Amino acid sequence: MKYMLLIWNRPGFVEELSEAERNAIFGEVDEIMKELSESGELVGGEALAHPSQARTARPAAGGGTEITDGPFVESKEQFAGYLTVDCETPERAAEIAARWPDVRHGFGVLEVRAVMEQAGTEM
């Protein structure tokens, strides 16, 4: 079963860390990614550019569409990236999420979402 782990954190929190802290965090990420690669659970993942670089397409007030600068959601935590894993159980996916440094060090949250399948059986 595939799960997407959505990483939400406070933009710019990395800037406030010392180099040693930053390295420690990147090291933790590397370690998890290595484990997931070796176990054959890692399907993919991407980190996103800073939300200040985002543009949002939306329906315009007077009909049609418009493109505006910045992210759509005005919240303290922003969507920062994701990884997709293929796990035996939902518990395993949640366990991976709980180990992510953003969660462990209080910089953000990870949302675990099951990925829809194209397959299905008649009922």
Add this chain to the structure above:
Amino acid sequence: MTSPAVEDLLRTLAPQVLGVLVRRHGQFYACEDAVQEALLAAAVQWPEQGLPDHPRAWLVTVATRRLTDEWRGEHARRAREVAVAVRQPAYATVAPPADEEPPGGDDTLRLLFLCCHPALPVSAQVALTLRAVGGLSTAEIARAYLVPEATMSQRIRRAKQRIEAAGARFTLPSPADRDERLGAVLRVLYLVFNEGYAASSGEALHRAELTAEAIRLARELRRLLPDDGEVAGLLALMLLTDAHRAARTGPDGELVPLAEQDRSRWDRAAIEEGVALVTEALTWSSPGPYQVQAAIAAVHAEAPTAGTTDWPQIVSLYRVLAHLAPNPMVTLNQAVAVAMVDGPRAGLALLEPLDADGRTAGHHRLTAVRAHLLDLAGDRADARAAYLAAARATTSLPERRYLQARAARLAGDGPR
């Protein structure tokens, strides 16, 4: 020779060649890699240059050469590292005999048990079985399971490491373990089948091919274990289920429930074979879960219309199944059958304990069955709410679409 014919031949030969190598050299891990490379080489060369005179011997020779190259390479590396000269190992110079062993089914059986070793998670058992016994390439398996090739490659590598770490041997399980180990093999084949069967028509063919591959391996297993009723039952169940393939989806890819399928589109040859298999097995074998499920599928298959289904017969078969393999998913199906005999309220009553069972509480299948039975009972509002709840809980797009459509039929005074 055309490529598909070469592919079929390679898949048949794959476990035989691997068996020869593992018996001769041990080292399942290295042998499996070597055979895989030989298969890839054959898949390229044979369609272009024609079949070798002895395809199996060709594969054994090429795979053995890969294996010895690998060993030589390792030795060379070690030699460089420690800067001492090593003599070429004796085993590297041993020329492989042309065709030492007859194509032995025992090897395939041993491989199946090895690949479905209890030290492995199920997903790894599946991947390794498809590669080592099915002769599929990592790329093909990755495409079928919709993951990157690197991911599948790692999964297989890890599985082989675990098998080595567990000290698993290339032997048949002891009589004490046999039933349990065979159960794992049957489960893996059934999972492969279902993965292919559930694939939507819009998906890549690679997934649908899993169904054919599972049936092929089940046939092979039946040939090797003709006295096992559950093996016959599993093959029958696959055939009887696969017989619905053409009727199970509508023109737009939507799921069509059993009761509404156009039965003229069912595969009669598959049904006949499946019915004969399970009927025959049940005369001499003590019934097991696969045989009983196949028998249920056979009752459905033999009804000319949904309305003429022998539901009392199905209810009694589910009672047997619930006794043999107590499982809340069995209770779910049993509830549907009971509803058809004793009315929807009787079916709904059977579902109640499942709300307290951790395996089914909140599961979309439970909610969907409840919706169906409420619908039959004429309780439109509750049925609609349950269909929508099930639609929210499923992770399958076609199932969500089906459940939403059912709910929509019950909205307002729309047609039923």
